[in-house]
Amino acid sequence: MRIKYNIFASNNKQIKCNIMKRIIVVIVLALCCINLTHAQLGRIRVDRAVEAVSAGVQSFTITDADIAKYADEYMKWMDANNPVCKTTDSDPGKKFYADRLANIVSQIPADLMQSLNLNIQAYYVVDVNAFACPNGDIRIFAALMELMTDEQILSVIGHEIGHIANTDSKDAFVTALRVSALKDAVGAVGGNTAAALTNSQLGELAEAMANSQYSQKQEYDADSYGFEFLKKAEKDSGSMASALGVLLQLQEEAGAPESSKYEKLFSSHPDLKRRIETLNNKK
Numbered sequence: 255m256r257i258k259y260n261i262f263a264s265n266n267k268q269i270k271c272n273i274m275k276r277i278i279v280v281i282v283l284a285l286c287c288i289n290l291t292h293a294q295l296g297r298i299r300v301d302r303a304v305e306a307v308s309a310g311v312q313s314f315t316i317t318d319a320d321i322a323k324y325a326d327e328y329m330k331w332m333d334a335n336n337p338v339c340k341t342t343d344s345d346p347g348k349k350f351y352a353d354r355l356a357n358i359v360s361q362i363p364a365d366l367m368q369s370l371n372l373n374i375q376a377y378y379v380v381d382v383n384a385f386a387c388p389n390g391d392i393r394i395f396a397a398l399m400e401l402m403t404d405e406q407i408l409s410v411i412g413h414e415i416g417h418i419a420n421t422d423s424k425d426a427f428v429t430a431l432r433v434s435a436l437k438d439a440v441g442a443v444g445g446n447t448a449a450a451l452t453n454s455q456l457g458e459l460a461e462a463m464a465n466s467q468y469s470q471k472q473e474y475d476a477d478s479y480g481f482e483f484l485k486k487a488e489k490d491s492g493s494m495a496s497a498l499g500v501l502l503q504l505q506e507e508a509g510a511p512e513s514s515k516y517e518k519l520f521s522s523h524p525d526l527k528r529r530i531e532t533l534n535n536k537k
Contacts, residue, residue: 316428324451324459325389325427331456332393339376339396351376351396358404358411361487370418374411382504386414388424401504405489406497409480413494416479422472430462477529481536495533502526 339352355376359367366372371390376399383395392414399407417423451459468476477494484491505526 316431321424321427322389324431325387325391327451328427328456328459329387329389329391331451331453332460333375336393337378339378345378347396348378351378351399354399354404355394355407358408361408361489362411363487366415370415372415372418382501384410384414386417386423388418388421388427390418392418401500402497403493405484405493406500408487408489409484409494409497412480412483413476413497415483416476417468417472419479420472420475422468422476426463426466426468430459430466433462474529474532477533478536481533491536492534495530498526498530498533502530 337348339348339355341349341352341356343349343352352375355374359374362372362374372392373390374392374394376394376396378396380397381395382398382401384393384398386392392411394407394410398410402410477498480494481491484493
């Protein structure tokens, strides 16, 4: 999945006007939707992977405690570089999405929220995206919310929770650490305590996350998790497939001719039609 950061939308009208102009369908669900996760992976393709290997990254080691620390730092940086919607916001557009998302999130069992330390918020940006981080943070983009019903958004959240529960987000995050500038700052031999990351290191980590992607199996497994998640919540489990259908429609409207940026983007994920068919065959 991939994320665009530091993109500010001044109001709800601007978001609506730009949605179709800047269609970036990143399945986070990611879905569909994302990397930052920048979204995330069993197999991850990152442009700098070869460079990382040649730099001796095979010896890279990092503890779960360090992963949690860096993930918290990373999300703090992400939230500082993206407009986060708050229910206390004076901006009516931000407050609208924050209130709507809070209502959707209230339907998630408290024990699940606590066990995975889930923190789900919305970014007031015009990209169609969503992503999950291994520390339990999930971000849903306002433009995605604009295109989907509440239950479809809940299915996207369920999909992203699946990436966290299946440790896909953790795998993606560690891989991003390996190929970013952090390879020189993290996992030092001798068990040294993880050092605080610099702003430039966090920026490069975001870039590595943006270039990463989940494997097809991970996406299918997250779809299945989202499907079962909806059933347990006594919601329409078909919303998982219909959410993917929204993305499929965006893909078709974009045209996605061969060799285009859309063709390259969509080819990096499992075929949406097959994913939808697989979900529709579930009971």
